[in-house]
Amino acid sequence: MPATVETVEKLINEIAPFETAEAFDNPGLLVGRRDAEVTKVLVALDATLDVVMEAERLKAELIVSHHPLFFHGRKNLVEEDAEARVLCEMVRAHISLISAHTNLDKTMLSGSAACAGLLSLQNLRQDGYLFVGELPEPLPAKLLKDKTEACLHAPIRQYGGEPGTLIRTLAIAGGADDEDWQEAMHLGAQALLTGEVRHHNALAAAMSGFVLLDGGHYATEAPLVSVLAEYLQKRLNDVKYSVQFFASECAPFGALE
Numbered sequence: 001m002p003a004t005v006e007t008v009e010k011l012i013n014e015i016a017p018f019e020t021a022e023a024f025d026n027p028g029l030l031v032g033r034r035d036a037e038v039t040k041v042l043v044a045l046d047a048t049l050d051v052v053m054e055a056e057r058l059k060a061e062l063i064v065s066h067h068p069l070f071f072h073g074r075k076n077l078v079e080e081d082a083e084a085r086v087l088c089e090m091v092r093a094h095i096s097l098i099s100a101h102t103n104l105d106k107t108m109l110s111g112s113a114a115c116a117g118l119l120s121l122q123n124l125r126q127d128g129y130l131f132v133g134e135l136p137e138p139l140p141a142k143l144l145k146d147k148t149e150a151c152l153h154a155p156i157r158q159y160g161g162e163p164g165t166l167i168r169t170l171a172i173a174g175g176a177d178d179e180d181w182q183e184a185m186h187l188g189a190q191a192l193l194t195g196e197v198r199h200h201n202a203l204a205a206a207m208s209g210f211v212l213l214d215g216g217h218y219a220t221e222a223p224l225v226s227v228l229a230e231y232l233q234k235r236l237n238d239v240k241y242s243v244q245f246f247a248s249e250c251a252p253f254g255a256l257e
């Protein structure tokens with residue numbers, strides 16, 4: 001059965017309702033047409049020009065990105081900035097774009113949940129954007145940092161943690177969520193892995209004996225790409241749609257490690 005852009009849009013809305021996104025956010029169908037037939041879909045963290053080119057090479061008619069390409073209204077589409085170039089290229093190539101952002105962040109398909117899977121967290125529970133679980137075995141903060149670097153293939157910056165600090169329970173909030181470190185501590189975690197740690201939060205957490213691990217925004221969310229692609233593939237296979245999902249291989253900042 002042929003799928004359309006709307007088929008994928010409805011499926012994503014079922015898993016991660018667009019109306020649950022934050023007010024500043026702009027998820028949903030952003031480019032293209034709902035009735036366009038779809039045989040191949042490329043899933044990516046960001047709809048960059050490289051990702052659009054990748055979609056063209058794959059002959060994908062739809063890109064599903066985590067971050068919306070734009071958050072605010074535009075007054076022109078002059079190709080003198082990167083965003084306009086991407087938009088125009090998508091239109092020229094008849095490629096549609098659906099974004100699933102903060103609506104996805106509160107689901108098991110979030111970057112946080114994907115990182116929790118990579119770190120084998122057990123008894124995973126969720127509170128807002130925070131995913132909290134137990135490590136398979138308690139680890140000193142430094143060893144947890146090393147393990148996280150190996151799992152995410154990215155350098156991790158560690159704030160706080162004495163040599164003897166043991167981490168049993170880890171909270172994860174992929175992307176930019178250092179604000180939630182106190183909430184993570186209240187939930188029983190000894191450390192929070194997130195992507196953008198500001199100095200004042202690093203300092204306050206360290207003074208509270210809490211460990212912050214900063215893996216960078218990209219590395220703490222990139223794991224969701226293959227998880228989301230596989231999940232959407234399975235769901236549409238189950239209802240006999242002939243559509244193929246691909247996880248983007250574009251690395252916007254080059255290889256992390």
Ligand SMILES: [Zn+2]
Pocket residue numbers: 067174175176217221
């Ligand atoms: Zn993000």
